[in-house]
Amino acid sequence: xxxxxxxxxxxxxxFSLLVDGDxxxxxxxxxxxGARWRVxxxxxxxxxxxxxxxxxxxxxxxxxxxxxxxxxxxxxGTLGFGAALRARLSGAGVALVLFNPLRWHFGLHNxxxxxxxxxxxxxxxxxxxxxxxxxxxxxxxxxxxxxxEVMVEIAGPLLADWRTLFDHQWMLCxxxxxxxxxxxxxxxxxxxxxxxxxxxxxxxxxxxHQHRDVLQSLIRSLHRANRRIWLATPYFLPTWKVRRALLKxxxxxxxxxxxLAGRNTDHPPVRYAGQRYYRRLLQAGVRIFEYQxxxxxxxxxxxxxxxxxxxxxxxxxNLRLNLEANLETRDPRFIAEAVECFLADFQVSHExxxxxxxxxxxxxxLRQRLWGWLDRLVVDLLDRGG
Numbered sequence: 366x367x368x369x370x371x372x373x374x375x376x377x378x379x380f381s382l383l384v385d386g387d388x389x390x391x392x393x394x395x396x397x398x399g400a401r402w403r404v405x406x407x408x409x410x411x412x413x414x415x416x417x418x419x420x421x422x423x424x425x426x427x428x429x430x431x432x433x434x435x436x437x438x439x440x441x442g443t444l445g446f447g448a449a450l451r452a453r454l455s456g457a458g459v460a461l462v463l464f465n466p467l468r469w470h471f472g473l474h475n476x477x478x479x480x481x482x483x484x485x486x487x488x489x490x491x492x493x494x495x496x497x498x499x500x501x502x503x504x505x506x507x508x509x510x511x512x513x514e515v516m517v518e519i520a521g522p523l524l525a526d527w528r529t530l531f532d533h534q535w536m537l538c539x540x541x542x543x544x545x546x547x548x549x550x551x552x553x554x555x556x557x558x559x560x561x562x563x564x565x566x567x568x569x570x571x572x573x574h575q576h577r578d579v580l581q582s583l584i585r586s587l588h589r590a591n592r593r594i595w596l597a598t599p600y601f602l603p604t605w606k607v608r609r610a611l612l613k614x615x616x617x618x619x620x621x622x623x624x625l626a627g628r629n630t631d632h633p634p635v636r637y638a639g640q641r642y643y644r645r646l647l648q649a650g651v652r653i654f655e656y657q658x659x660x661x662x663x664x665x666x667x668x669x670x671x672x673x674x675x676x677x678x679x680x681x682x683n684l685r686l687n688l689e690a691n692l693e694t695r696d697p698r699f700i701a702e703a704v705e706c707f708l709a710d711f712q713v714s715h716e717x718x719x720x721x722x723x724x725x726x727x728x729x730x731l732r733q734r735l736w737g738w739l740d741r742l743v744v745d746l747l748d749r750g751g
Contacts, residue, residue, distance in 0.1 A: 381517065389515075392492070394419060437531065437534060512661075564696055568693075579691050602678075656710060
């Protein structure tokens with residue numbers, strides 16, 4: 366059962382889709398540099414390097430001029446975030462809290478991670494999406510091997526909901542037993558999406574088994590699709606309900622396209638495990654594109670004139686274990702930007718041919734079955750342990 370508050374749709378917002386680190390990281394640093402009274406930053410991956418160094422420089426400068434700066438980082442994703450940079454933050458008065466630091470006696474609770482990514486500056490600007498503070502996302506001295514990622518710049522009333530989510534998790538991380546979040550007991554009713562309207566958007570989030578607003582909203586949109594479903598994710602391990610919805614949509618004539626990671630990936634076994642679903646999807650008419658230039662890390666879904674973009678991969682691992690947060694919008698300008706981004710990515714991707722896929726060599730089939738079997742085994746163990 367899902368529990369917890371659900372955020373409503375809000376109008377009067379402005380959204381901008383920022384593609385790749387060169388587009389969004391300088392904007393984020395500029396926003397922090399212009400902060401007047403508060404900066405809140407929540408990230409999963411933070412590692413020593415030029416990106417994290419410049420981020421820390423900017424946060425420290427903001428704190429030194431009197432801005433309240435709070436950083437909520439994941440305890441596992443920051444294993445590469447060294448003592449020197451942490452000391453600089455604390456020395457400047459930046460409040461740094463780690464979500465669920467690794468402890469041997471936590472057992473399987475160590476798997477619960479804060480995967481959200483958001484930057485909130487005053488009540489003026491917000492940045493949400495899938496980035497981390499590592500040189501893979503942005504390196505001003507070397508842009509050749511950067512991961513393909515998107516962030517959304519937000520201005521407007523919707524920022525208050527993102528701050529509510531941040532404030533609540535910040536509070537929980539100061540309480541004993543914060544390893545698994547608890548939400549206020551309010552009815553989990555997902556509001557219907559409005560008609561296509563400029564500036565409309567809402568915050569959807571996930572909290573492991575307790576709250577799956579982001580997943581339920583996606584499935585409802587997939588079932589209502591009339592024209593297109595374009596889904597981009599780096600780790601294609603969708604839940605059974607998402608797979609079924611994709612298959613049904615393709616069979617009723619909806620254009621279903623998947624934009625997935627190709628050979629450039631940070632987790633090859635996950636890619637192989639996800640490829641076990643290709644056969645049925647291709648037979649149903651789903652088109653599968655594997656992105657070629659570099660590692661595809663963005664998480665974005667476009668269903669007709671509805672879009673969802675953020676931290677959630679919509680895979681069964683994330684939805685069982687992680688804190689996630691996505692922006693949903695029906696803003697026409699944003700939809701046009703998302704379409705342009707998808708079309709550009711399809712052009713530089715390899716489309717999987719059904720006949721060639723069915724004729725793939727035996728060793729590839731064996732590899733996919735092996736990793737697929739291990740994936741199912743671990744998920745079954747987690748479900749029994751939960």
